[in-house]
Amino acid sequence: MTTADALDALLTGDGTETVDDAFSTAALAALDTDEEFPSRAVRVLDEAGLPAHYVLSDGAELPETVRLLRAVARRDLTVAIAHGKTFLGTAPVWVAGTAEQITDLAERVRAADAVCWGLTERGHGADLLAGELAAVAEDSGGWRLDGEKWLINNATRAALACVLARTDPAGGARGFSLFLVDRQRLPEGSWRNLPKIRTHGIRGADISGFALDGARVPADALIGGEGDGIPIVLKTLQLTRIAVGALSLGAADHALRLARDFAAGRELYGRRLADIPHIRRVLGRAATSALLAEAVSLLATRSAHTLPGELSVVAPIAKAYVPTVTQETLTTLGELLGVRGFLTSPPGGGFAKLERDHRICAIFDGSTVVNRAALLNQLPRLARQLRRRRADTDGVRAAADLTAPLPPFAPDRLSLLSVTGCGAVQSLPDTVERVRRTGPPELAALTGPLLDELDLLEKESATFVPVAGGLPSTAFDLAERYERAYAAAACLLLWQENPDLRTGPLGAGALWPRACLTALLGADDNAVSDAMAGVLLDWNAPEFTLLGGAA
Known part of the structure; x- marks a missing residue:
């Protein structure tokens, strides 16, 4: 296993790049142009020990896995998506596999065998209950799988595939099961690769599919029990939706660096761009948005260990909020970069590819709309709990x-x-009370409007009833407001529980939480934005983060 700092040092090297470097900008850009898979870069990550961090059953911790993937995504999203897919493909086994399945798969993953997750099918999109790939029990005790999976990441490269199959012809919530399919153990000719799909972003990724024809697998390929497929998938998505945030955080790191360097090095009418008030505010607000996304991701990833029973709420919040905020940030920074943001070669610095590649992050493991719908379907219960103010404080x-x-x-x-x-969210009033007792006053002053927003959310959520067959568009405003409440809670909790986050240029005068709460309340504070821009412009670490860095 490796650490995020060690991996980042490996990927950064001595600061010089040649076209022969697997992670050089030139090499990755050439692969993107040619739509070729980044095999050398993936091999570097394998040799560094990154796959071991995908084995959650054996001591790996989700926060560190996310931080490692963030380090890769900061260099190239295509590589991060290509390599990180093994985590998604293996997660169902960590969630519901037998001890033997977990042990065997962990050994394969550490040996750098790629694993894909075969969920979606041509023509059915996110409607998993419409899946047609079928598994039929055989007298031998094994199963025969027939059908196609399509738009699958790493479908061609994967040594193993976690496949959702219809095991009851009638379908329904209990009509599907999950199988871990080992391609090496299949009868010859029973697995057929489908052609690579050309995509707008992540052009070099292996987005394709596979067809199974008489693919016989042993009884021990079944994950969980027969009919448990959909529940296992839904629980697994609670982990993968949080992990996808790593891609967005890495993209934000990359974009902020490009924008910072451009603003600091560009002169306009004899004046440094970074000294123009409007530009500074754009930079400051973008930096604030990046820290908001990080705060939500930090609390969500750690909650996977401390509050796993709440992930059905936390995961859709994180998955809807983090990529959405990041994409908005990329759009804003693209406008700041101007024509350079559209260039695919220097001096563009790769921003066009970055912005294009990141668009897929909002779609992975359920779109923003899908995740907000998942949150809204639990809103009546959330409203009752919010009214009671009960929470697992520990x-x-x-x-x-x-x-x-x-x-x-x-x-x-x-x-x-x-x-x-x-x-x-339910403990937010108590968190606010603690912040008010300890200060500083500038931060405490923002908590009044925050609690007003929470009270209004509570009242409006109390009358909300999910509608069978679809949700009105107006309902999604409630989901967004609940996400903002979670983001506010994350900021205040992190501030309150971590003295280290109250030091340094971001912590001085409670700068980062003040900036974040101001943004969440939809207010403008030019002085705060200007101060955030100043911190960003002086930052010299590879990631702009609450977790440390030199300024």
Whole structure:
């Protein structure tokens, strides 16, 4: 296993690049132009030990996995997506596999065998209950799989595939099962690769599919029980939706660096661009948005260990919020870069590719709309819990305390619906009270409007009833407001529980939480934005983060 700092040092090298470097800008740009898979870069990550961090059953912690993938995404999103797909493909086994399945798969993953997740099919999109790939039980005790999976990441390269199959012809929520298919153990000719799909972004990724024809697998290929496929998928998505945030955080790091360097080095009418007030505010607000996304990701990833029973709420919040905020940030920074943001070669610095590649992040593992719908379907329960103000305070504070040891991942505690609601949001009034007691006054002053927003959200959510067959467009405003409440709670909890986050240029005068709350309230504070821009312009670490860095 490796660490995020060690991996980042490996990928950065000595700061010089040649076309022979697997992670050089030139090499990655050439692969993108030719729509070729980044095999050498993936091999570097394999040799560095990154696959071991995908094995959640054996001590790996989701926050560190996310931070590692962020380091890769900061260099190239295509590589991060291509390599990180193994985490998605293996997660169902960590959630519901037998001890033997977990042990065997962990060994294969550490040996750098790629794993894909065969969920979607041509013509059915996100409607998993419409899946046609079928698995039929045989007298031998094994299963025969027939059908296609399409738009699958790493479908051609994968040594193993976690496949969702219809095991009851009638379908329904209990009509599907999951199988771990080992291509090496299949009868010859029973697996056929489908052609690579050309995509707008991540052009070099292996987005394709596979067809199974008489693919016989042993009884021990079944993950969980027969008919457990959809529940296992839904629980697994609670992990993968949070992990996808790593891609957005890395993209934000890359974009902020490009924009910072451009603004600091460009002169306009004899004046440095970074000294123009409007430009500074654009930079400051973009930096704030990046920290908001990071705060949500930090609390969500740690909650996978400390509050796994609440992930049915936390995961869709993180998946809807983090990529959306990041894409908005990329759009804003693209406007700042102007024509350079459209260039695919220097001096563009790769921004056009970055912005194009990131668009897929909002779609992975359920689009923003799908995730907000998942949140809205639980909103009546969340409204009741919000009214009661009950929360697992210990679990919430352990999630927020970045120095607290994390308990091992406990898949048996995952739930399709959160009985306890969302502790971070429900405890927000108590968190505000603690912030008001300890100050500083500038931060405490923002908590009044924040609680007003929470009270209004509580009242309007109390009358909301999910509608069978679809949700009105106006309902999605409630989901967005709940996401902002979670983001506010994440910021205040992290501030309160981590003295280290109250130091340095970001912590001085509570700069970062003030900037974040101001943004969440939809207000403008030019002085705060200007101060955030100043910190960003002086930052010299590879990632702009709450977790440390030199300024």
